[in-house]
Amino acid sequence: MEARNKRIRDYTAALGLSILIRWLRRLDYERASVWGARLGRLAYRLIRNHRRRSLKNLALVFGEKKSPRQREEIVIALFENFFKSGFECVAYGSLSAEKKRKYVQILGKEKLDDALDSGRGVIALTAHLGNFLILMTRLALEGYNVDLLVKKMKDKRVEEGLNNLRKDFGFNSIYVNPKIQSVKASLRALRNNHVLVLLGDQRQRRAGVNVKFFNMPTKAAAGPISLAFSSGARVLPMFMVRNPDGFTHTLFIDDPIEMSISGLKKNDVRVNVQKYTDVIESYVRTYPSQWTWNHKRW
Secondary structure, three states: OHHHHHHHHHHHHHHHHHHHHHHHHHOOHHHHHHHHHHHHHHHHHHOHHHHHHHHHHHHHHHHHHOOHHHHHHHHHHHHHHHHHHHHHHHHHHOOOHHHHHHHEEEEOHHHHHHHHOOOOOEEEEEOOEOOHHHHHHHHHHOOOOEEEEEOOOOOHHHHHHHHHHHHHOOOEEEEOOOHHHHHHHHHHHHHOOOEEEEEOOOOOOOOOEEEEEOOEEEEEOOHHHHHHHHHOOEEEEEEEEEOOOOOOEEEEEOOOOOOOOOOOHHHHHHHHHHHHHHHHHHHHHHOHHHEOOOOOOO
């Protein structure tokens, strides 16, 4: 009975995702964004556990520097941004190249080109900030070969739908598990001079490196730095930021992280993971309402 119910739930989820994608592909991009914002405001009221966790994390980080009302406004904005981003992502993929460039401006493209000149690929380090979902599509539009490291969804139908969507948008998926295959595929992508996109802002419970994020202890992924050491690829921080108009975005490409190398591998990994964590923190501080505070980060 339980297995049957699971099959029904999985089928319903896959069907719902398929219908939603078809609907969003027919919508005007800005209308899709508006619908996403509406759903986000509704989700803020209904999804209490994520709302509470977000408010708790904001209180931990900012304390009395932000009033309860300011913290609440940030959480409302992050719920809106999260759902807007998902809706925009699908609608954005159906836009013409001209309109894609109109909605996302790139600042620092020359830094990416310079890093790729080495022929060793680039590790694009990003975070769940702004509409990070369209970062890969925008890079692919400029002719870059882009791979995203992702977790595979449990339901095969849902994962197949999402993977097909990523392919339609011009980039490839590399699954984080199994670990050995993931590392091999990542290194192969870098050898082929691809842009490998990694999200570095979530807590790693087992294999993470001890760092401080907003001056509080947590764990961060060693992967970006370990891959950089193994491949010789540069690590370029890249962040999607939603502009004040609510519809357009800026993709900021920063200078490569200057790697500290002492010869003590374990220490070097820790020091450089802290460096990239500091970069992520600087963007979150600047755009607090665009980061997903509902993560169990600490």
